[in-house]
Amino acid sequence: MDDNFREGLRAGGSLILPTFAGGFSFGVLAQPVMGSIAPVLMSFIVFSGAAQFAALTVLVTGGGALAAIAAGMLLNARWLPMGLAIGPFLKGGPVQRSIESVAIVDSSFALASRGDGTFDRERLIGSTLPQFAAWGSGTLAGVVLGPVLGDPQALGLDAMFPAFFAFLLFGELRDRVRLSAAAGGAAIAFLLMPFTPAGVPVVAAACAALIGLKHTRTTAAT
Template sequence: MTDEFHAGVKAGVSLILPTLAGGISFGVLAEPVLGAAASIVMSITVFSGAAQFAALTVLATGGGALAAIIAGMLLNARWLPMGLALGPSLRGSRARRAVESVALVDASFVVASNGDGTFSRDRLIGSTLPQFAAWNLGTVIGVLGGSFLGDPEALGLDAMFPAFFACLLFDLLKDRTSVVTAALGALIAFVLMPFTPAGVPVVAAACAALIGLRARA
């Protein structure tokens, strides 16, 4: 294990609390809709809070499975520009790089960034492991203890997501290019939100990252 991997694990441990809270929220809300087993399996296999909540919202409001899958895919399409930025920093064959890219989540993308358009593969993987464990443990707690925990909004767990992502964004605003890229992404999302389906503003806003990456080149 490299020093970079250990640094990633240390950063990932610091993210356990909000990730655990998010998993609990999902478990509480998903169990009445999906059932216990399906909720836990979804967290293990999808491991994307935004996509899982989007799909769950569709199902909870009477939508079909296909609509739920499309909603989740729209939210997860943000990985495309992020993956294009990360790809050159991964190692080995295409198959190995595809496996390593599974560690790409929002917080780990930030942790792995070197600030110059390159990324640390070891920090990425190291920081994702604690988050994966926390998200799935939280889901199990929410599924099994939902009747005791009550409404996640009443506990304030819903407020943790905006605060969590605001902290991630603040950590990235280190120079003019970062600030301009973040502002452009926010503007794109703001303009599209009233007119497009859920998920589209997020995907379009994520494309601002490619503009920022090109500006650094």
């Protein structure tokens, strides 16, 4: 086994507990809205906490499936510049690289960076595997145990929505462009809430993330 792959496994292993907790919360909250199968499939196929919580938020607030999908896709727009940055360091042809690119998540992208604009493929994959297993199994546990535990609000799990996005935002506050995108998204949602159907403000606010798309691509490539 490659040393860098083992390093990635160890680094990803340190994130198992919080990743499992996030997946568990998603499962508990999503089960009453999406049923028992869809949340688990979503976690194993989409594997993106930001997109999944955004889609669930739209559904909870009364938005439709298309609005939920749009919100998730807009939040996942960051994968484009990250994929362009790390793509040359993956192996094989377009199909194999596409499969390996599933390993790109925020923490693994950072762990795979060598700090000089290059990336370590083995460390990327190694660090993602424990997180993938923890997120999926956490969602499954949440779906199964949610009905037993009772009302998510009584457990305080409904606070995961604002807490999750506040955590994501906190890490971006040091960047002026991303802070501008966050402020723009908040302003869009605030202005649209009194006049538009449920779910629309979330989708429209997510469009503000596109403000930082070019900046993110430049940052990832340098």
